[in-house]
Amino acid sequence: xxxxxxxxxxxxxxxxxxxxxxxPEGTFEALRRDLPRIRGLGTDxxxxxxxxxxxxxxxxxxxxSPYAIRDYRAVNPEYGTMDDxxxxxxxxxxxxxxxxxxxxxxxxxxxxxxxxxxxxxxWHGPDGALGSRIGDWSDVAxxxxxxxxxxxxxxxxxxxxxxxxxxxRCDAASLxxxxxxxxxxxxxxxVRPGCLWLAESVDPAFILECRARGVDxxxxxxxxxxxxxxxxYDIYWDFADALTGRRPLSxxxxxxxxxxxxxxxxxxxxxxxxxxxxxRAAALIPDGRRLRNWTAFLYFQKGLTMLYNxxxxxxxxxxxxxxxxxxxxxxxxxxxxxxxLGQIKRDPLFAEGTFTVSDAGNGFILAEYRRDxxxxxxxxxxxxxxxxxxxxxxxxxxxxxxxxxxxxVQSGLLLSRGEPLILSADRQEP
Numbered sequence: 001x002x003x004x005x006x007x008x009x010x011x012x013x014x015x016x017x018x019x020x021x022x023x024p025e026g027t028f029e030a031l032r033r034d035l036p037r038i039r040g041l042g043t044d045x046x047x048x049x050x051x052x053x054x055x056x057x058x059x060x061x062x063x064x065s066p067y068a069i070r071d072y073r074a075v076n077p078e079y080g081t082m083d084d085x086x087x088x089x090x091x092x093x094x095x096x097x098x099x100x101x102x103x104x105x106x107x108x109x110x111x112x113x114x115x116x117x118x119x120x121x122x123w124h125g126p127d128g129a130l131g132s133r134i135g136d137w138s139d140v141a142x143x144x145x146x147x148x149x150x151x152x153x154x155x156x157x158x159x160x161x162x163x164x165x166x167x168x169r170c171d172a173a174s175l176x177x178x179x180x181x182x183x184x185x186x187x188x189x190x191v192r193p194g195c196l197w198l199a200e201s202v203d204p205a206f207i208l209e210c211r212a213r214g215v216d217x218x219x220x221x222x223x224x225x226x227x228x229x230x231x232x233y234d235i236y237w238d239f240a241d242a243l244t245g246r247r248p249l250s251x252x253x254x255x256x257x258x259x260x261x262x263x264x265x266x267x268x269x270x271x272x273x274x275x276x277x278x279x280r281a282a283a284l285i286p287d288g289r290r291l292r293n294w295t296a297f298l299y300f301q302k303g304l305t306m307l308y309n310x311x312x313x314x315x316x317x318x319x320x321x322x323x324x325x326x327x328x329x330x331x332x333x334x335x336x337x338x339x340x341l342g343q344i345k346r347d348p349l350f351a352e353g354t355f356t357v358s359d360a361g362n363g364f365i366l367a368e369y370r371r372d373x374x375x376x377x378x379x380x381x382x383x384x385x386x387x388x389x390x391x392x393x394x395x396x397x398x399x400x401x402x403x404x405x406x407x408x409v410q411s412g413l414l415l416s417r418g419e420p421l422i423l424s425a426d427r428q429e430p
Contacts, residue, residue, distance in 0.1 A: 005228040007351040009196075009268045012044040013342050014100075014306045018276055019048060019079050020063065021319035021326050022309050028080040028088045039095040041312060041335065042342020045196070045304075046092050047100040047169050049276060051075050051085065055109020058139045061322020066102075067171060068109040068139045072157045089164050098166035100196060105154055105180075106172040107132060107140035114153070115141055121150040133215050145177050155184045162188045167196030173227065174202045174218040175210070181226045198270060199227040203236055220263070229268040229304050235259070236278070242382070243284050243294075249382055250359040256301065257357055272306035273298050276321065282314040282331065289384035289418050292337060296402065296420035297380040299341040300367055302355040312338055337402075344401045344422060349374050360389045364416065368392075375425040376401075379416055386418040398423040 015038055023030035028051075038046065050066035053076050059068065066076075075085050092099040108114055110130055114121060123142040125131045130141035143150060158168065168188075173181065181197075188195050201220045210217035220230045235255035241247040259269065273281035273294060285291045291314065299305050310319075314331035353369030353376070360366035363383035369376045377398075379389060391414045397406045401422040407414060414421070 005266055005268060007266050007268075009228060009304050010302055010351040011346055011348070012304055013042050013345065014045040014047055014198075014270070014304055015041065015043040016047045016275060016306060016308045017049065018066075018309060018319055018327075019051065019076075020066070020324065024326055026078065026324065026326070028075075028084040032084075032088045032091050035091055035095045035097075039097055041307070041338050042345075043097055043307075045098045045100055045167070047198070047306075048102065050102040050104055050171075051079060052104075053077065055111045055139070057109060057111035059109075059322075060139045061320070063323055064109075065139060065321045067104050067321070068107075069104050069112065070109045071113045072108075072154075073113075073160065086164060093166075098196065099164075100167045100169050100198065101161060101165050102171055103158070103168040104171040105143065106175040107137065107142045109139065110141045112141070114143075114150075118147075118150070118153075121147045121153075133210075133213065145180055151180055151183065154180070155187045158184050158188050159191045162192035162195055166192065166194075167198065169198040169200065170227070171200050172202070173199035173223060174207065175215070177216070178218055178222055178226060181223075185226055197227045197229075199223045199230045201230040201233055203233040205237075224264060224267060229270050232259075232269045232271055232303070240279075240284070248359075249363065249365070253357050253359050253365065260302075260355060269301075269303035270306050271298055271301045271303040272308065274308050274311060274318070275306070276308065276318070278318075280308075280316050280318050281311060282316045283318075286316075287384050288314075288332060290382070292334075293380045293382060293384060293418075293420045295334065295337065296341060296422065297365055297367070297378065297382075299345050300350075300378040300380070300422065301357075302350070305342075305345065307338070340402060347376070349376050360391075362387050362389070364389045366391065373426055377423045377425050379414060379421045379423070381416055381418050381420070384418050386416055388413040388415050390414075393423075393425055398425055 020026040053070040053074050054064040055068045055070040075082050089099045122130045123144045132140050132142050201223050207217045220234055223230050238252040238255045242249045242252040285294055310327035312334050313329045315328050319325045319327055349369045349371055353371040355369055357367040365380040365382055367378045390412055393409045395409050397408050400407050407421055
């Protein structure tokens with residue numbers, strides 16, 4: 001873990017925006033006008049998916065993927081000008097949020113500025129042509145970090161952006177050398193002290209696939225030496241399989257529990273139900289009550305909570321990467337629930353407490369934080385069903401932090417009506 005990563009990051013909420021799809025206009029200005037609403041959700045950090053110009057060669061779809069970048073040092077003219085972006089960043093700060101931009105340093109578009117000026121900085125296939133070591137990434141060309149002048153260019157680019165933004169979400173971070181990231185962090189720190197570094201780490205199967213191909217691929221444990229937070233892809237498929245019934249709920253919860261011992265004491269995972277690469281939560285969990293339970297459990301988990309634009313309106317369709325495909329904002333509004341959960345997450349217990357989680361039977365998740373005399377217990381119905389659950393609480397009434405009502409424990413059993421419960425259970429002084 002980065003030694004100076006603060007555990008308070010576990011109290012925060014990150015909101016991810018795909019500028020092209022966020023609004024019908026698909027511009028920085030349209031997003032800027034909506035910042036107060038985003039902040040009102042309890043957002044602390046706004047992550048903008050790539051904002052740079054997109055390549056034309058081998059482009060997928062009519063507009064191309066924002067991850068096929070043509071110029072790291074410019075902004076996509078479809079979104080606006082550099083002045084528009086600076087105004088957006090300034091207003092993000094004025095709203096009390098931090099601004100993260102996407103850093104896509106494993107590859108560029110085949111017709112990028114770097115590919116034209118420095119083809120020697122790229123990986124070349126057996127036929128000598130630029131390409132990708134990952135077969136289905138046909139619209140990009142991989143960079144070759146054996147070329148040390150490339151490091152200087154990339155780090156200088158980061159220090160330029162660090163004069164405007166507060167941090168970086170690093171795409172495919174596992175495919176870029178750890179020592180590069182280390183040097184980049186040190187250089188950026190001189191420009192933006194406390195800069196936030198978020199790694200898109202990858203799932204175990206992808207790591208093994210890359211290594212079998214002879215491609216270096218970093219594990220979460222390695223990335224935590226430099227980055228403040230990593231994705232929770234190490235257990236994503238346990239989560240997805242639990243939702244679809246391929247594996248039991250306990251398999252996913254055991255994976256969550258293992259993370260507590262597998263990573264450093266101050267580790268931070270990015271916790272999300274969905275993102276631009278995965279299915280929407282409302283598609284995986286179409287039942288409203290189930291979705292509310294899984295959403296509440298998302299916030300209750302130890303880590304940095306992530307929302308993807310449209311999640312607050314239960315959007316079902318994931319916006320496409322390659323064409324205009326605006327977010328559907330017409331679904332059920334989860335804003336009141338998300339706002340309340342964001343307020344609950346501010347409790348220092350979520351940053352400093354000891355976290356445990358278990359399968360309580362009958363489709364219920366039981367999770368808990370403890371520290372000194374503080375105690376918070378969460379009960380979440382993964383199937384959205386009502387039932388009585390045995391809990392480690394004395395009989396009595398407990399305040400439900402979500403609804404503001406009370407929940408009763410009788411004979412060691414807590415009755416759930418199928419809605420999520422977060423109970424304050426602080427021990428009283430003797």
